[in-house]
Amino acid sequence: MSLTDLTDLTNVFVDPTAYADEERFHDACRVLRREHPVARVVSDRFRPFWAITRHADVLEVERDNEHFLNAPRPLLVPAEIEERVAANGDGQMLRTLIHMDDPDHKAFRGVTSSWFLPGRIRSLEDRIREHAIRYIDHMADLGGSCDFVQEVAVGFPLHVILSILGLREEDFPRILQLTKEAFGGDDDELSRSRDPQEQMAVMLDFFQYFVALTADRRANPTDDLSSVIANATIGGEPLNDFDTASYYVIIATAGHDTTSSSIAGGLEALLRHPDQLARLRDDPSLGAHAVEEMIRWVTPVKEFMRTTTEDRTIADVTIPAGDSVYLAYLSANRDETVFDDPFRFDVGRHDNKQVAFGYGVHFCLGAHLARLELRVFFEELLKRVDDLELAGEPSRSATVFVGGLKHLPVSYRMR
Template sequence: MDLDEAGRVFTDPTAYADEKRFHAATALLRRHSPVHRVASDGFAPFWAVTRYEDVMAISRDAQVWHNAPRTAVSQDPSAPAPPVRTLVQMDAPDHPVYRGVSADWFKPAGVRRLSDRIAQLAKRFVDHMADLGGECDFVTDVAAHYPLYVILSLLGLPEEDFPRMLTLTQELFGTDDVDLARNPGDTAALETLLDFFQYFQTVIANRRAAPTDDLGSVIANAAVDGEQIGELEAVGYYVLIATAGHDTTSAAISGGLHALLEHPDQWRRLSADPGLVPTAVEEMIRWVSPVKHFMRTAAEDTVVRGVPIAAGEAVLLSYPSANRDEDVFADPGAFDVARTPNKHVGFGFGAHYCLGTHLARLEGRALYNELVPRLREVELAGVPEYMQTLFVGGPKRLPIRYTIS
């Protein structure tokens, strides 16, 4: 493939479902055009940034590089702003203020309070695997539900609503996948957001009328600059936490198991030494990189690796590419459950570093701490399939056959 063909993987949803093609393309770009201009039909032009060092430098500099107006490659920067604004679309001074609304809940001390509940849920879903009789789809039976239960319990939503939240999340992130999209039209994502808006309007009204001891109430009743948080901003907060708060973790957990099955020596190593679960979980996040990119827009004329970027031009920060950078990771194409150090950017970096980092790590560790000692044998029972996406994704099917205690 030539460089322009390699650059177009960032606008091709099928590329992220084809690991070999995607990583071959980004390796080519890292070597020969690490800041590469992409002009693809149907997309506003942008610069693809594929080297770890550059991704980190741009992520650190929130003064030069802004999130607004374009946070994802599919967005048209000249189009009207979306009606629901989340932390992802915010820059200073709004971003740190709104981030502070829930920050205490996601700090290590706040997350530690959830340890027992998360361990219980991990056991519940591994028990469910045992009840399924030795064969399941690890994505649809386990990985899609376990982190969903954690995050929606944190928000205080009723369990009977969890399936609806899962469907809406899959529709929102799966607009480019025929198996997950609500419909093939351009309005699919907007329709899904409208459903989220209507649902969370009711949550806001209920939490304001009768506050409860959960994160949902904290958001609904938050004060921003001395005034109650706006309804649109509150809805945006709920949508971000209820979707990214579980879908990315699901992708890392399921993609991590797939990696272990593809590297049986690493599965044997982890089984022999369950103390490696923390480093194994970090490697799963690096390997899968569930968030495929974020965009930044230059607030002023600048230069990246010798390439002039004009004010108003956008860059795509490719996290899967940065996480395979040969200058940073020893043998980056190898899955290593004991990889140390492992300074991946699976959670981003800088001002927009993932709010749920500590929670995601705790969930991954809890599930594999429960699963590894109990899983005696495991193998693929069919062909794994990955989500076609441009933004967030991982496996959508992982059929396995196993022996479990």
Template structure:
């Protein structure tokens, strides 16, 4: 592969739908060009950062490497579509696009909602929700597409409960999520390019209407909280408020959905690990972390250098963009013992699938709690389970994972009360 072809492959959404190819490319990068200047056709250039240690070094220095100028890899065409709607190349102004001190102030608005003490109040709800979705599997006659039928809808319902979005609006939220994160996937876009700016506009229009409803009829949910939120004594702007909903609704759902399907796929492809987990359910928390590492649904985020900086034998200039490649970092031989082995008892497991530093994912505890509830219920009630075809992945270079996972299974007979 020549230099231009490699640059194009790094940006190509199709690379991320074939993780064997992805890992072949990025293992070579970690070994031969861990900090690589990359100029894909149709994109602004950037440095590709593929090693675990380099990603951590960059992300722990929040003043030297900032989020605001460029957050994710978008084509020049997509950036112009977004600029036509928002006035910048950013589709929204969320915690992901913010730097301190602004980032800290906005994160504090909802941080307590996502911490373990507050999430304990959701435990019963999530347990009941998990049971409902395993009940749903009972109705499918022993066959389903786990990704489409369960993994997509279960975390969506959980995060919509937290936000306060009505259940009947979930199909709309799912469509907007997929358009935002996987607009390049032919199955998502129907063979036509998704207008990134128009997709963001639809999300904002929906949440503007919901905000007005919650101001008139407040409830115990995040939409009601943010409807009247203030920062520095001033109401937050409509754009910032809608952006906040945007990141909670979309990012909070899609990453967990991908990790949920990814964990089951890994267990089915490694039946000895599934057997080990079933024999010792106390390994579930470790297995969930391993599933998240294995899947690494956030394929990248960007940082922008504020000063010249030396790293990995390269000089990064002020203003340069850097692409943090999380799946690559999470399969780095220098950071993990035998990273290409899936182990339900992996410990330690210092993966950075949730990021690192001040921008570490706000919803990580909720995501693990959702997965714990679902897999705890599923493993308790399933007799046997196997894949009936290969998993299919979304074509997206940003956030994604398995879009189809056909399975067959037999549930255990209900135990008498």
């Protein structure tokens, strides 16, 4: 393969519009998995990196958290923004779990990890179901059609995560707007501006809000997750404002857009595969398998990155010390050596080894919560709604990080 051909293929990782054109993305990844599973990517907008496209190699990198670190480059950010941030002081806009390595990572994750254990999350089921029912009632109020993303999929997980954090409901719209702007960085319809200075202003808005929240929960602790974070100590010391604010930001953002993209993309997959929709309706016990398949199918988090501490060889390619690798989750989740017929959407898929939640010490903190939200939501939806159909062409967000559908027109009949 010529260098030009290879550049054409690897361009899908650095061109935000490629993520909105899944056929193009998957066509390129299919060839890369087969011929260049570890491919160097050079572009105008981002510093160079190596794209890891096979499932086994993604796991190998994630397992080796001693030689592949999250710091200093946990995700793909335009070089221009990286430079501005570096010029601004200590080099980071946020310091969250995804920016840390051990021992800090272990200590910070320990602050909330027991909150997210399966038993604790199960105890939230009734609350989550109430939120789901509220959104399905809203679908009923809208008559027989709506933009499912804007009316339902965005709001439901946001309500869940912000109520777990214990925020006031009147603040939800503001947090929603900030989340969209922070994550929709490459999509003109979603982001506040393409100007990096403006994008940093989004983060400052988040900070101001959350610094006030910490002060309040220290003065008046409650039993919500914000109080756990505000009153935590590490090595006997409370977390500083930057660390607490970063913690809320990671929970609020990671817990929202990911899940809403999975719900919307999951519904789209069901509508495009009516046999699978009928199968799930007829056999609700498939719920947990269906959820896992929806998350594999959508893979809303497109990438995370790691940086090598020394030369490391993956799939016979030596990655020099200090270089970064891009974990192509969406590609790994279509790896034909792992998934039987990976481009088939199968709500009964067993032994689903999807890696949409990552792997290893950074494995998604909210995975059990996200699974529960999807399972409960689809249980309630399929109980109440008939004749669900696509009512127009869906559109996807252009982003190199987290995203999926931004519009999904649907029609339906309430029971």
